[in-house]
Amino acid sequence: MTGTTLDDYTDRYAARVRGMTASEIRALFAVASRPEVVSLAGGAPYIAALPLDAVGEMLGRLGAEHGTTTLQYGIGQGTLELRERICEVMALSGIDVGSGASPEDVVVTVGGQQALDLVARLFLDPGDVVLAEGPTYVGALGTFQAAQADVVHVPMDADGLIPAALEAAIADVTASGRRPKFLYTIPTFQNPAGVTLTDERRDQVLDICERAGLLVVEDDPYGQLSFDGEAPKPLRARRREGVFYLSTFSKTFAPGLRVGWILAPHAVRDKLVIASEAQILCPSAYAQAAVATYLSTMPWRQQLKIYREVYRERRDAMLTGLADLMPAGTHWTKPGGGLFVWMTLPEGLDSKAMVPRAIAARVAYVPGTGFYADGSGTEFVRLNFSFPAPERIREGIRRLAGVMEQETAMRKVFGPMAGRPRTGRGQAGADVPGPDLA
Structure with missing residues (x-):
């Protein structure tokens, strides 16, 4: 008996299924969980801070x-x-x-x-x-x-x-x-x-x-x-x-x-x-x-204070690393809480196109395209600071800065299409202006 293929099922899907796509964050989990990769991608809390x-x-x-x-x-x-x-x-x-x-x-x-x-x-x-x-x-x-x-x-x-x-x-x-x-x-x-x-x-x-x-x-x-x-x-x-x-x-x-x-x-x-x-x-x-x-x-109110202290230290490590290591033209938000920093890349860089080079450099982030319904946001990156230790955060920033510098150098040699994916929704809506969050 021959095995069935995807084509045997697609015409039977409900209409609501046809528009479903995989989360860009979930797609990164397999590589981001490798111990040699500094993951600035997910939004995982630091569970080790619990008793x-x-x-x-x-x-x-x-x-x-x-x-x-x-x-x-x-x-x-x-x-x-x-x-x-x-x-x-x-x-x-x-x-x-x-x-x-x-x-x-x-x-x-x-x-x-x-x-x-x-x-x-x-x-x-x-x-x-x-x-x-x-x-x-x-x-x-x-x-x-x-x-x-x-x-x-x-x-x-x-x-x-x-x-x-x-x-x-x-x-x-x-x-x-x-x-x-x-x-x-x-x-x-x-x-x-x-x-x-x-x-x-x-x-x-x-x-x-x-x-x-x-x-x-x-x-x-x-x-x-x-x-x-x-x-x-x-x-x-x-x-x-x-x-x-x-x-x-x-x-x-x-x-x-x-x-x-x-x-x-x-x-x-x-x-x-x-x-x-x-x-x-x-x-x-x-x-x-x-x-x-x-x-x-359990003293859960005290535990909230512990989480705040842990995450404040890690946020500060990220903001310091960004200020020390990021190339000119990079901007980022300065959150007063939560788990994330939103970064704007220097002009011409594409966050989705950079992902393979970043993984090769053993650092993971989430490209901005995952956070827009129309696939725009190629100029943005989401960075998470809750899970990695402060020294790992700085190392991840260093690796990411190196990837960005490589991408910039490639563009100077090969032109604006260097490193861009040949197809894919990452380019859709790329001309849609993003928010001024710098």
Whole structure:
């Protein structure tokens, strides 16, 4: 019997599958995980900063002493105990009872990614428009793409999303005969740009969305990882109606447990639960118990301070390395928290075309094209500083600077097409201007 090929299946795919493409970050994981490669690519937290012995003992007790419940099915919304603990976590950021933070309106999800997918399932039909910062989180782009929605990017600058540009985008979409369904935003320590929306602009953005009847989906994985004082209050702390607040324990505890949540307007909570049950039946009872027990029995607030100190040191190592080693014409953001720096390459360099040379030089990064729906962003690079040690960060910067200098030298000898891929979406939309984030 002969084996089947891809062609035997492609004409049977659902329409929504045809637009799906692999994440540029995931595609790098295989090479970035090699020990000889300095990976500045992924967004992995530094799990070794946790008290792993104590966490291991806690996890063992959950199975040994509470296995009849933690290893059993649960409810679709998530356990009440965890939802109560989540409200305590959100209160640290200013999302409290006055902001409508009730355990009844929290839906536990399998990481922040499922939270995004649930919102997309509830609100997006094929051809709908989502407004999102340009650049934006690659996982969100994949989710919206799978929902067959069109993403319209709204420019940012060093102070985050530009309110006037948001108004213009809403007007342009409306003039085309369509209505944007929601604004997707990461206002605090944005991924990938690292910038933070100012207090003044937060109120302006909320006012614009309210006037336009536009829902707001606020993604906040990094808000509690501030290095330079407290982060601005989330959008959800300022406006309770029409704002969906998404977050996760992946960046502040353990991504391997895959526990996140949505704080939703009360009117749609039940629909979110029904959609989640259709997907996964229920989130892992064991993972939920692990997070709830961690929050109830361990000094998690102190652990947040440890993470902030570790990441501040690594951010500083990256910024110092960039200042010392990068060639003229390179610019980068200076994040006040989170995990990422967004770098603008010298004129003429192509971040996607440089990837093979960078891997050969044993350094990995994510090209900017992964963060734009139209494949633009060739002049940008996302750099992660949370996982490598400070000395490895500097070594990675040194290697990357060498690759950039080689690429520049190649262009001088062979012209502007030197090192560029002959085909591929990395060139699509390359003339689209990027945000001024330098």
